[in-house]
Amino acid sequence: MTSGLNAEGWPDALTRRPAFAGDLAADVDALLAAHGRDVTREHVPRVAREAVRLARRFGVDVGAARTAALLHDVGGIVRRADMVALCRALALPVEAEEEQVPMLLHAKLSVVLARERYGVTDPAALQAIRYHTTLHARPTPLDLVVFLADKLEWDQGGVPPYHAALSAALDGGLEAGARSMLAWMATPAAHLLLPHPDLRAAWAAFGITPAGPGRSG
Ligand SMILES: [Fe+2]
Numbered sequence: 001m002t003s004g005l006n007a008e009g010w011p012d013a014l015t016r017r018p019a020f021a022g023d024l025a026a027d028v029d030a031l032l033a034a035h036g037r038d039v040t041r042e043h044v045p046r047v048a049r050e051a052v053r054l055a056r057r058f059g060v061d062v063g064a065a066r067t068a069a070l071l072h073d074v075g076g077i078v079r080r081a082d083m084v085a086l087c088r089a090l091a092l093p094v095e096a097e098e099e100q101v102p103m104l105l106h107a108k109l110s111v112v113l114a115r116e117r118y119g120v121t122d123p124a125a126l127q128a129i130r131y132h133t134t135l136h137a138r139p140t141p142l143d144l145v146v147f148l149a150d151k152l153e154w155d156q157g158g159v160p161p162y163h164a165a166l167s168a169a170l171d172g173g174l175e176a177g178a179r180s181m182l183a184w185m186a187t188p189a190a191h192l193l194l195p196h197p198d199l200r201a202a203w204a205a206f207g208i209t210p211a212g213p214g215r216s217g
C-alpha cells in the first residue's frame with residue numbers, strides 16, 4: 001500500500017476540498033454531502049453510534065471504533081467507474097473480484113483517505129476500515145465491532161433481515177455475532193454479486209461453507 005496520496009489520481013472535487021476542520025464527524029458529513037452521497041451520510045452516524053455501543057459493551061477501544069466507523073465509507077465518494085484506475089494510480093493491489101465489482105474497492109480507498117486526509121495513523125483503526133465489508137481470516141475485536149456495526153445499521157433502508165438473529169448472537173460475544181453474520185452472508189438471501197477473497201477467507205476461518213457450488217451471486 002502506498003504511503004503518499006497521488007493527487008493526480010483523485011477526482012477534481014476532492015483536490016478542491018476545504019481544509020480539515022478538526023471535527024471528524026462534521027468533516028466526513030461535509031465531504032459526503034459535497035459528493036452527493038446522501039445515503040452514506042445518513043448511514044455513517046448510525047454506524048458510528050452502534051460501533052461506540054459495541055465497543056463499550058465488549059471492552060474495545062471506543063475512540064478507535066468511532067474513528068474507524070466515521071471513516072469506513074468515505075472511499076465511496078470516488079465514482080465507481082474511477083475506482084479501479086484510482087487504486088492502480090495509488091499502487092493499491094486490485095483483485096480480480098474487485099475489477100468485476102469495483103465497489104468492493106471503496107474500503108481500500110477509505111483507508112487512503114483516513115490516512116492522507118484525516119491523519120489517522122493507528123494501524124488497528126485503519127485495518128478495521130479496510131475489512132469492514134468482508135472481515136478476514138483473523139479479525140481483531142475492533143475489526144469485529146466495525147464490521148458488525150456496519151451490518152446492524154446497514155444502508156439498504158429499514159431493518160436488516162438478519163438483525164434479530166445477529167442481535168441475539170451478540171449475547172454470546174463479538175465472535176458469535178460475526179459467525180452469525182458471516183453465515184447469513186453465505187446464504188442466497190445476501191445476494192452477493194461476488195464473494196471477495198477476504199470474505200471467503202473469513203468464511204473458512206469461521207467454518208462456514210457457502211451454499212451451493214459455483215454460485216456467483
Ligand atoms: Fe462500506
Ligand SMILES: [Fe+2]
Nearest residue numbers: 043072073150
Ligand atoms: Fe457502511
